[in-house]
Amino acid sequence: MPELPEVETLCRQLKTILPGEEILRIEILDARLGKIEGLVGRRVEAVKRRGKFLQICISGGLTAELHLRMSGRLFWQKGGVPVFAYSRLVIAFPAGTLILIDPRRFATFTVQPLESTPALVEDPLGGLSAHRLREIARTRRLPVKSFLMDQRLIAGIGNIYACEILFAAGIDPRRPSSGLSPVEWRKVAKMSVAILERAVACRGTTVSDWRDLFGCGGTNQDHLAVYARKGEICRRCGGRIERITQGGRGTWFCPSCQQ
Ligand SMILES: [Zn+2]
Structure with a gap:
């Protein structure tokens, strides 16, 4: 998708x-x-x-x-x-x-x-406010990964980028979104922008059928740290990447780098 x-x-x-x-x-x-x-x-x-x-x-x-x-x-x-x-x-x-x-x-x-055309929810490529994310998340118990993927709150973050953002921010995807500290939200906001901007510079992630307007695949798949890497070595700590299921979707993460 x-x-x-x-x-x-x-x-x-x-x-x-x-x-x-x-x-x-x-x-x-x-x-x-x-x-x-x-x-x-x-x-x-x-x-x-x-x-x-x-x-x-x-x-x-x-x-x-x-x-x-x-x-x-x-x-x-x-x-x-x-x-x-x-x-x-x-x-x-x-x-x-x-x-x-x-x-x-x-x-x-x-x-x-x-x-x-109606006004938009938060657009991460326009920059995300950590304060605003924390405000929205304050009353939500859902896991932070599901929060990032909720299209009613933030536009356009799907499964691949949610996994990568939380790895980059060092946050366990299972934590309730209401429980992240201001410092952690700052990391999530900063990494969301960084991960998505890199993906744009790479013309997207081709792990299945994505092709751009001219039929070419993207190159961001070369930068994926956790997505679809179950059992492989974490490049940051040398541990193993694990896969769990959240909301019917696979979540890949490093249990020692993400707390
Ligand atoms: Zn690790």
Whole structure:
């Protein structure tokens, strides 16, 4: 599932291509996306990210908002009319074609007036306030890893980055989020930004099927300290990485480095 660094990677790549381009044609290949009307002939003015939503701002005060959900991928093709398995949406521009590929069909694409997009929860790439995190966490008993992954509180941290952030901060993922000290929240906030910024610089983490706009894998998997490393040696202390299950998801951590 694309997390925040992957969506940011797509956003930065789209920014280099789409602004100024006219929408020539829209083909909806999956009726589940619903109707998409009124975009042909308009120009892209900007591309933005709001949490894990990609926003394409279009002339005339419209915003097309895309969420990739479980398995959505965006692919850019210069020239030609490409046919891919699981293509759900094709948008043609003079410079090329943008294709939404989505085997599980949960991705959404909606068009709305510019001003109607609601305000966002905390966006870690904008910098996280340790004080604010502690305020939100004060009354929550859920484990700190689940807290970081709650999309209603913080946008875009999924399983991979939650494990890596807590390792970098030296925090045991099982601890209740209400029990972290101000110093520990400062570490979590600082490491969240650092881990996610590195992942963006690496164009995401390719451990399964993530590909960027041009079909290339990311390189952040080379930097993973704990994720999917059960039984391997911790590079910090020489101990063994362990795996537990939390909320139905695997959690990898180092029991001696994370207290
Ligand atoms: Zn360790």
